[in-house]
Amino acid sequence: MAEQASDYHHGEQDIHQQVSTFHLFVGMTKWGSLYLAALLLLLTIWFCTDAGFIAGLITAVVVSGLGFLVLRDKGDSAH
Known part of the structure; x- marks a missing residue:
C-alpha cells in the first residue's frame, strides 16, 4: 500500500500563537479570580x-495585596 504524502512533520510546527494564547488565558483566569x-x-x-x-474595603485591599504578591510573575522558569 502506498504511503500518503503529508506536509506535517512532528515537532516542526510553529506554536508561538498557541503559547501566547495559553499564557493570556492563564493570566486572565488568575487575575480575574483574585479580583x-x-x-x-x-x-x-x-x-x-x-x-x-x-x-x-480594608479586608479586600489586604487580600488583593497578598494575592498580588503570591500570583505575580516570578520571572522565567527553568523548564
Missing part, C-alpha cells in the same frame, strides 16, 4: 456582617 475573590469578600463583609463598608 472576584476580593469583590466577593468586600460585599460579604459589607452586607452580611455588622462590620460595614470600611472593614470590608
Whole structure:
C-alpha cells in the first residue's frame, strides 16, 4: 500500500500563537479570580456582617495585596 504524502512533520510546527494564547488565558483566569475573590469578600463583609463598608474595603485591599504578591510573575522558569 502506498504511503500518503503529508506536509506535517512532528515537532516542526510553529506554536508561538498557541503559547501566547495559553499564557493570556492563564493570566486572565488568575487575575480575574483574585479580583472576584476580593469583590466577593468586600460585599460579604459589607452586607452580611455588622462590620460595614470600611472593614470590608480594608479586608479586600489586604487580600488583593497578598494575592498580588503570591500570583505575580516570578520571572522565567527553568523548564
